Amino acid sequence: MGEACKQACCGGRGAAERVDVEESAKLYEDVPLMALNHISRLCKSVDDSVRFYVKALGFVLIHRPPALDFSGAWLFNYGVGIHLVQRDDARRAPDVNPAGKLDPMDNHISFQCEDMGVMEKRLKDMKIKYMKRTINEEEGSPIDQLFFKDPDGFMIEICNCENLELVPAGALGRLRLPRDRHNPPVRMEFSDDDDDE
Numbered sequence: 204m205g206e207a208c209k210q211a212c213c214g215g216r217g218a219a220e221r222v223d224v225e226e227s228a229k230l231y232e233d234v235p236l237m238a239l240n241h242i243s244r245l246c247k248s249v250d251d252s253v254r255f256y257v258k259a260l261g262f263v264l265i266h267r268p269p270a271l272d273f274s275g276a277w278l279f280n281y282g283v284g285i286h287l288v289q290r291d292d293a294r295r296a297p298d299v300n301p302a303g304k305l306d307p308m309d310n311h312i313s314f315q316c317e318d319m320g321v322m323e324k325r326l327k328d329m330k331i332k333y334m335k336r337t338i339n340e341e342e343g344s345p346i347d348q349l350f351f352k353d354p355d356g357f358m359i360e361i362c363n364c365e366n367l368e369l370v371p372a373g374a375l376g377r378l379r380l381p382r383d384r385h386n387p388p389v390r391m392e393f394s395d396d397d398d399d400e
Contacts, residue, residue: 241277241284242312244357249276249287251354256285259329260314260359281314290355305334305350311358315365319347322361326351339367 246252253276256262262278262285274289303309316322326333326349333351349361 239283241279241286243286243288244353244355245290246287246355247290248354249274249289252276252287253278255354256287259325259331303356305332305352305358307334307336307348307350307360309358311350311360313360313362313364316361316363319349319361319363323349 244252253264256278257264260280262280265277265279265284267275267277276287278285278287323333323335331351333349335347335349337345337347339346344366346366347363350358352358
């Protein structure tokens with residue numbers, strides 16, 4: 204399985220032709236997943252992180268279930284949630300390096316963007332250090348990318364990856380595309396009770 208996945212996912216040009224489609228189909232089983240629900244991040248300061256994700260990326264602060272009796276915040280937009288948890292001495296985030304250089308090969312989350320120019324201007328206006336690059340130009344489907352870090356050093360990518368056609372390496376019938384029902388219910392109206400919270 205490892206070699207088939209390596210060839211299909213990392214083999215570069217022509218990898219799909221090297222993978223036996225029947226063999227590839229055996230790698231997949233029906234799994235009732237619909238979409239990414241949320242990511243969770245430990246934070247030095249939940250307040251600083253809330254401000255960053257709201258102002259830089261347009262996320263919306265939402266109410267957390269009262270049963271969660273630890274310090275944190277939930278944000279939501281674009282069909283995905285970000286759950287922020289206050290870090291303490293017992294909970295550290297060893298996979299980040301706030302002062303380190305921006306390396307696209309590091310762990311990161313990526314958001315699809317409709318207007319890369321607007322996003323780059325926002326980063327400049329907020330004086331957020333970022334790295335910009337374009338890949339896949341020689342293939343005729345250039346992908347623009349912006350890489351930067353949140354206040355805790357977690358790397359974020361903004362891209363226009365819709366320019367890249369996804370070509371499944373076998374098991375085409377198992378590819379599930381998100382539907383409207385993958386989003387959690389959202390209350391659209393605002394009530395006076397919300398002012399008190």
